[in-house]
Amino acid sequence: MTGGALGALGNAAITIAVAPGILSHEYAHVLACRLTGVEIRQRPSLALLESAATIEHDPVETFGQDFAIAVAPLVVNSLLALAAFFFATRLDPPVAFVPLWLGLTFGLTALPSHDDTASLVAGARTLSPGLRPVGYAIAVPVRAVSYSVFLAGIVALFWTGALLALVRPA
Template sequence: MAPALSNLAITVVVGPGILAHEYAHYVACRLVDVDVYSPPALRPLADDALLEHEPVDSFAADFPIAVAPFAVNSVLAFAAFWALHATAGPLQWVWLWLGVAFGFTALPSATDTASLLRTAGTLPGAVRPLGYLLAAPVWLATRSMAVAGVLTFLWTGVLFVQSAGPA
């Protein structure tokens, strides 16, 4: 029961980011013509949220689906942090919370990137090295929770600082 309660606490804290992350996958699936079996599900007591889609066998579909949350959540975090810097008063806390929630959930998960190297290997010979060049860093960044955690904090910090504009 304790892990379920900690999952619930995490979901409450970063729920908007989790939803944005899963809907980024959902939209990417739609854009690359991958069938989605059901809309994203936020599972507050589980270890992860859920988006079920058909298996992906092409790198051209796999890569955008895997990295869509990074693009979408980064933009949302930057916008929330920008709004934080542009407002005053209690509303700043809301913008800070949203910025952190989106920033902390921007990186793809290990599950999101699990098939990237396999699908990069299916590319034609001439472009296969480019596929690996794109896939390998993303795949490696998600293999270790410690590395992913550090990258998450660093990236969220970069978004926060950059959103403030020139000094």
């Protein structure tokens, strides 16, 4: 097998393992598009043999739209992870495995991806001079975390652990 084929198989295995999180991540973008009035061109799919699942939507017109669409998975997947972890920590094994797995998939896929945040800093530049510092203050950290896959992975692990810790019974 070639390196490309092995990479594709690796992507397929990871995609299958975290499929619920990937789908909820992409559909969070869809929800944000609908809430901000941005038309969707193509619905998301899992893209088993590719490195990423994406949705296609019309260009955004405002920084607010761009930011909402970029960070929607953080909000939606974090809430889904909290709910799944809540049930996982209150059920007995082996039943608890299913909500625990779902919580992990939602938590690990909650952060915006590199592509999700690609236009945030440029969008902050378009804000009025009075709002531009605020735009940069929220766009730069989000972009910085998603810029490196390695850093994003580490942050995702800590984020998922923090979500689990929030619902762990005392």
